[in-house]
Amino acid sequence: xxxxxxxxxxxxxxxxxxxxxxxxxxxxxxxxxxxxxxxxxxxxxxxxxxxxxxxxxxxxxxxxxxxxxxxxxxxxxxxxxxxxxxxxxxxxxxxxxxxxxxxxxxxxxxxxxxxxxxxxxxxxxxxxxxxxxxxxxxxxxxxxxxxxxxxxxxxxxxxxxxxxxxxxxxxxxxxxxxxxxxxxxxxxxxxxxxxxxxxxxxxxxxxxxxxxxxxxxxxxxxxxxxxxxxxxxxxxxxxxxxxxxxxxxxxxxxxxxxxxxxxxxxxxxxxxxxxxxxxxxxxxxxx
Amino acid sequence: xxxxxxxxxxxxxxxxxxxxxxxxxxxxxxxxxxxxxxxxxxxxxxxxxxxxxxxxxxxxxxxxxxxxxxxxxxxxxxxxxxxxxxxxxxxxxxxxxxxxxxxxxxxxxxxxxxxxxxxxxxxxxxxxxxxxxxxxxxxxxxxxxxxxxxxxxxxxxxxxxxxxxxxxxxxxxxxxxxxxxxxxxxxxxxxxxxxxxxxxxxxxxxxxxxxxxxxxxxxxxxxxxxxxxxxxxxxxxxxxxxxxxxxxxxxxxxxxxxxxxxxxxxxxxxxxxxxxxxxxxxxxxxxxxxxxxxxxxxxxxxxxxxxxxxxxxxxxxxxxxxxxxxxxxxxxxxxxxxxxxxxxxxxxxxxxxx
Numbered sequence: 001x002x003x004x005x006x007x008x009x010x011x012x013x014x015x016x017x018x019x020x021x022x023x024x025x026x027x028x029x030x031x032x033x034x035x036x037x038x039x040x041x042x043x044x045x046x047x048x049x050x051x052x053x054x055x056x057x058x059x060x061x062x063x064x065x066x067x068x069x070x071x072x073x074x075x076x077x078x079x080x081x082x083x084x085x086x087x088x089x090x091x092x093x094x095x096x097x098x099x100x101x102x103x104x105x106x107x108x109x110x111x112x113x114x115x116x117x118x119x120x121x122x123x124x125x126x127x128x129x130x131x132x133x134x135x136x137x138x139x140x141x142x143x144x145x146x147x148x149x150x151x152x153x154x155x156x157x158x159x160x161x162x163x164x165x166x167x168x169x170x171x172x173x174x175x176x177x178x179x180x181x182x183x184x185x186x187x188x189x190x191x192x193x194x195x196x197x198x199x200x201x202x203x204x205x206x207x208x209x210x211x212x213x214x215x216x217x218x219x220x221x222x223x224x225x226x227x228x229x230x231x232x233x234x235x236x237x238x239x240x241x242x243x244x245x246x247x248x249x250x251x252x253x254x255x256x257x258x259x260x261x262x263x264x265x266x267x268x269x270x271x272x273x274x275x276x277x278x279x280x281x282x283x284x285x286x287x
Numbered sequence: 288x289x290x291x292x293x294x295x296x297x298x299x300x301x302x303x304x305x306x307x308x309x310x311x312x313x314x315x316x317x318x319x320x321x322x323x324x325x326x327x328x329x330x331x332x333x334x335x336x337x338x339x340x341x342x343x344x345x346x347x348x349x350x351x352x353x354x355x356x357x358x359x360x361x362x363x364x365x366x367x368x369x370x371x372x373x374x375x376x377x378x379x380x381x382x383x384x385x386x387x388x389x390x391x392x393x394x395x396x397x398x399x400x401x402x403x404x405x406x407x408x409x410x411x412x413x414x415x416x417x418x419x420x421x422x423x424x425x426x427x428x429x430x431x432x433x434x435x436x437x438x439x440x441x442x443x444x445x446x447x448x449x450x451x452x453x454x455x456x457x458x459x460x461x462x463x464x465x466x467x468x469x470x471x472x473x474x475x476x477x478x479x480x481x482x483x484x485x486x487x488x489x490x491x492x493x494x495x496x497x498x499x500x501x502x503x504x505x506x507x508x509x510x511x512x513x514x515x516x517x518x519x520x521x522x523x524x525x526x527x528x529x530x531x532x533x534x535x536x537x538x539x540x541x542x543x544x545x546x547x548x549x550x551x552x553x554x555x556x557x558x559x560x561x562x563x564x565x566x567x568x569x570x571x572x573x574x575x576x577x578x579x580x581x582x583x584x585x586x587x588x589x590x591x592x593x594x595x596x597x598x599x600x601x602x603x604x605x606x607x608x609x610x611x612x613x614x615x616x617x618x619x620x621x622x623x624x625x626x627x628x629x630x631x632x633x634x635x636x637x638x639x640x641x
Contacts, residue, residue: 028408032408033408034407034408034409034411034412036356036411036412082602082606085606086605086606091354091407091408092348092354092566093605093609094408095354095408095411096558096562096601096605097602097605097606099356099555099558100559100562100598100599100601100602100605101598101602102598103551103555103594103595103597103598104595104598104599104602106594107591107592107594107595107598108591108595110591111590111591111592111595219415219550220419222412223412223415223416223419226409226412226416227416230405230409230413260423260426260427263419263423264420264423264424267416267417267419267420267423268420270416271401271416271417271420274401274404274405274413275401278404
């Protein structure tokens with residue numbers, strides 16, 4: 001019974017990792033850009049929510065509605081002002097620029113918010129539990145997982161059922177031809193990064209309510225997100241959810257055996273998948 | 288029709304002049320213990336070791352197209368292998384440095400096996416994952432202090448090869464003599480690294496490497512085995528980085544996983560040095576490390592703001608001058624201190640064509 005419980009906790013943790021990863025997957029799918037500052041942007045969003053919560057005395061669930069447009073704007077401006085200028089066949093400039101951005105963000109947060117661990121005040125939500133027959137799950141992990149499914153379903157709908165999604169797919173396939181059809185790749189990319197930052201903010205909400213965060217934790221969130229994307233298969237959003245679940249289960253099982261093995265077990269699962277299925281569980285894009 | 292009388296040369300007058308200047312500089316650097324105080328020796332050690340790390344990363348990213356963010360794995364493992372050999376087997380720390388390089392290569396083989404399955408940006412994060420694994424595993428190695436780290440044993444520090452001779456030669460205390468020893472080793476490593484990379488780039492393999500970087504398919508079509516090139520430079524870079532890591536922590540005499548596998552110290556600084564100086568050129572890391580040292584010694588008191596400024600500088604350079612400071616200088620003046628271009632002199636090729 002303990003093992004069923006452990007695995008269930010792992011699956012729910014996987015929802016959080018899928019939320020980390022969905023934004024990364026979206027941006028990569030559309031513009032082949034890997035944003036090494038992705039994890040630090042999650043942490044930035046967590047601090048933004050914390051700021052709104054403290055200033056206005058709102059519950060994080062309400063504060064997120066103020067943080068979302070802010071983060072969307074940051075993402076839009078970042079893409080338009082900086083990242084669009086480094087897109088191209090050469091992958092070196094975007095990697096180095098986003099790596100620099102990661103270091104800049106960490107240190108700005110360190111100066112403005114100090115190195116202390118913080119947590120979003122979730123009140124009762126943080127401790128409530130749901131009784132699901134034989135097992136009990138925390139309300140917050142359950143909400144995280146439900147949000148991950150909702151976010152991925154929404155992105156899937158946006159991507160394949162709307163005019164905006166058609167524009168995303170068009171510039172992803174061929175920006176030059178897409179621009180002949182009246183689409184401006186630069187604005188489409190900016191919009192995509194803005195949407196990715198909305199997902200990042202939702203991820204930050206749960207990250208901050210479930211555990212403490214500090215300015216230095218961004219890079220390891222990036223690594224988990226990246227592992228989820230690769231395990232799921234590039235370009236597959238539902239695959240990203242599966243990848244998150246694999247990492248989450250591996251980490252909780254590893255931690256159940258020896259607390260020091262938690263992160264290591266996630267990495268090992270990643271390498272094993274890479275060894276058996278180099279293109280991930282549900283590969284779609286050919287990259 | 289006489290045989291064509293042209294010659295192929297890579298040297299230029301500037302590069303020959305620079306060569307003599309470099310020789311003079313090296314003589315001065317070898318003699319540094321005579322004219323520099325202990326603080327200056329430590330600064331020079333820092334510059335030389337960062338230069339070595341930057342040269343190897345530049346070889347990977349600038350020439351091999353392999354953008355690794357996991358080189359801290361080799362710094363850390365090299366250092367830990369040196370500490371392990373000293374503590375477990377009682378090896379003298381100086382030869383143990385070589386074991387650091389060997390251990391780094393042993394890690395590089397499985398790393399390459401996994402990471403080469405990932406392309407481009409994903410290769411970068413893949414190497415990062417493996418570096419994080421190395422840190423987590425080493426943190427559980429209790430003999431060398433686990434997560435909290437350990438110091439180099441007192442006896443090992445006292446018996447280090449050459450320290451007594453240096454102490455007698457310059458009439459200095461053992462601690463200062465150890466700094467001189469580490470400095471000379473760093474100087475030798477830096478010279479070997481720059482000379483080795485320069486020789487490689489001037490050779491046929493260097494040409495093949497440039498071809499692979501510029502266009503993998505075209506390089507394959509003329510018979511270059513891209514996969515083998517990538518494997519070999521990845522292993523060479525791991526070896527050099529491992530040795531450099533062992534040397535850094537020999538001088539430090541204290542090690543802990545977070546310091547040995549630090550992303551900021553061994554990756555962010557190194558990337559900034561290469562980007563600011565100019566990626567894909569031997570001169571780049573040299574210019575970069577000097578700029579970095581000046582910034583570090585004037586601004587490091589500002590803590591986090593300093594790192595932020597460094598990151599912003601690197602982003603700015605990447606946006607407005609992607610080939611770095613040396614790229615700007617070289618484009619303006621045509622100056623090449625380590626020329627690798629083959630130029631044709633003499634001959635009558637142009638005149639013969641009707």
